[in-house]
Amino acid sequence: MTYQNPPIEILKDKELYVFDMDGTIYLGKTVFDFAIRFIENLRSAGKRVLFFTNNASRSTNLYLDRLNRLGFSPTEKEIMSSADVTAAYLHTYHKNQTVYLIGTKQLEDQFRGEGIRLATGKENSVDVVVSSFDTELTYEKLDDGCRLIRGGATYLCTHPDLNCPTDRGFMPDSGAIAALITTSTGVTPRYLGKPYPEVVEMIERVTGIPREKTCVFGDRLYTDVALGTKNGVTSVLVLTGEGTLQEALKLPEEDKPAFIFPSLSEVDKAIFGTAD
Secondary structure, eight states: OOOOOOOHHHHOOOEEEEEETTTEEEEETTHHHHHHHHHHHHHHHTOOEEESSSSSSOOOOHHHHHHHHHOOOOOOEEEEEEOOOOOOOHHSSSSEEEEEEOOHHHHHHHHHHOOOOOOSSOSOOOSSSOOOOOOOHHHHHHHHHHHHHHHTTTEEEEESSSSSEEETTTEHHHHHHHHHHHHHHOOOOOOSTTTTTHHHHHHHHHHHHOGGGGEEEEEIIIIHHHHHHHHTOOEEETTTTOOOOHHHHOGGGGSOOOOOESSHHHHHHHOOOOOO
């Protein structure tokens, strides 16, 4: 089963290159050296780079430190997550409202730092419940969140990813937690993060680069690739994480990625002629 990519000039002409993280530039604890090389080549060619992850369980500072340790040398302005998009959404549509968060301590600290009024979960009611990828999840958090949603709170979810790829396989992600909450309450959340339009709008606003001059690289069809196909951004699927070639080719034509590569190594070679 093969796929014929369109002319590589389409990618060469872009100004902003957006990268998913886990499954795309590294996998769990394994860094892809070819990803470091490709990103260095992009910067040397005067291209802009942005790292965007749906994983809201960690802070921007942690990602900054981790990516630096792995060799990607990002600046703080080159890192964005679904947590940033969710915080901006709360400030725009739920300003000064009380929010109960089902998320990690790092996400809680970020929300507090951005002036979001967080509830304890023991209140009789709150305005909004936000769930996320919570590696510190407890039954008590789920119980409190479901009770507050049944009581009328608006339900938001930072991102829809069902599984998080690791070097040991997959672990349940934000979308799986949201599915449990939805099954219990009957309420489907308003999802944020990739592939939803708020992400592209925020990227355009922060970088000043229009979506027509942007491309996105990722390993998930329903988040990374869909961010592009649904919002006018050129999408590139790499087969180093969750998505497979077979799954991509089964999609309707309008949902297929513009490009498919085994990894970022082949993208680097196609654009810059770099060989392993």
